[in-house]
Amino acid sequence: MxxxxxxxxxIAAESARYAGMGWMRGTSGxxxxxxxxxxxxxxxxxxxxxxxxxxxxDVVVVDERGEAVADQPHxxxxxxxxxxxxxxxxxxxxxGAVVHVHALAPVVAAERWPGGVPLRDLEMLKGFGRAAxxxxxxxxxxxxxxxxxxxxxxxxxxxxxxxPALIVARHGVYVWGDDLRQARHRLECLEWLLRFSVQWxxxxxxxx
Ligand SMILES: CSCCC(=O)C(=O)COP(=O)(O)O
Ligand SMILES: [Zn+2]
Numbered sequence: 001m002x003x004x005x006x007x008x009x010x011i012a013a014e015s016a017r018y019a020g021m022g023w024m025r026g027t028s029g030x031x032x033x034x035x036x037x038x039x040x041x042x043x044x045x046x047x048x049x050x051x052x053x054x055x056x057x058d059v060v061v062v063d064e065r066g067e068a069v070a071d072q073p074h075x076x077x078x079x080x081x082x083x084x085x086x087x088x089x090x091x092x093x094x095x096g097a098v099v100h101v102h103a104l105a106p107v108v109a110a111e112r113w114p115g116g117v118p119l120r121d122l123e124m125l126k127g128f129g130r131a132a133x134x135x136x137x138x139x140x141x142x143x144x145x146x147x148x149x150x151x152x153x154x155x156x157x158x159x160x161x162x163x164p165a166l167i168v169a170r171h172g173v174y175v176w177g178d179d180l181r182q183a184r185h186r187l188e189c190l191e192w193l194l195r196f197s198v199q200w201x202x203x204x205x206x207x208x
C-alpha cells in the first residue's frame with residue numbers, strides 16, 4: 001500500500017467516526033494528513049462529499065496553498081475548499097495531521113468569547129496536551145471567510161505552539177497533532193472543555 005493509500009484509508013475511517021459523532025453533518029468538515037515536507041504535500045478530503053461515506057480514494061494531494069498537484073492518481077478532483085488552511089496549519093505548526101469539524105460547542109464558545117476562549121483548572125486539559133493546573137490556555141478565535149490565505153494569515157498572527165487548535169467563528173474548529181489519532185484525542189478533549197465552559201458560563205449567569 002502506498003503512503004497516499006494508507007492516508008486515504010485512515011482519513012476515511014476517521015471521517016466516518018466524526019460523522020457518527022454528529023460533528024460532520026451534511027458534507028461539513030475536512031481532514032488532512034501530511035505526506036511529505038520538502039516540499040509540503042498533504043492528502044486532504046475531496047470537497048463536498050458526505051464525510052460519513054468516504055472511501056480511501058476520496059482524497060486529493062495538495063501543496064502548501066491547498067492546490068491540487070499534477071503528479072497524483074486523480075489530479076482533476078476538487079480538494080476541500082479549506083485545504084489552504086490545512087496547508088498553512090501544517091506548515092506553521094509542523095503537524096502531521098489536521099482535522100476540521102463543525103461541532104457546535106466551539107462555535108457557541110466563540111460567540112461568548114470572540115477574543116479567544118479561556119480554559120483553566122480542568123483535568124481534560126491534559127488530553128489537550130497541557131497540564132491541568134498549568135497557566136491558563138486561550139484557544140484562538142478568528143473571523144470566518146472564504147479566502148484561505150486571509151484565514152491562514154489570521155491563524156499565523158495568533159499562533160501559539162502549545163495550543164494545537166483554532167476556532168473559526170460561526171464556522172467550526174481545527175485541531176492538529178502528530179497524526180490523526182493524536183488530533184482526535186485532542187479534539188475530543190477540547191470539545192468537552194468547550195462544552196463545559198459554555199454550559200458553566202450559562203449556569204453561573206442565570207444563577208446571578
Ligand atoms: C456545509 S459544509 C460548508 C463547507 C465547510 O465549511 C466544510 O467544512 C466542508 O467543505 P469541503 O469543501 O471540505 O467539503
Ligand atoms: Zn468547515
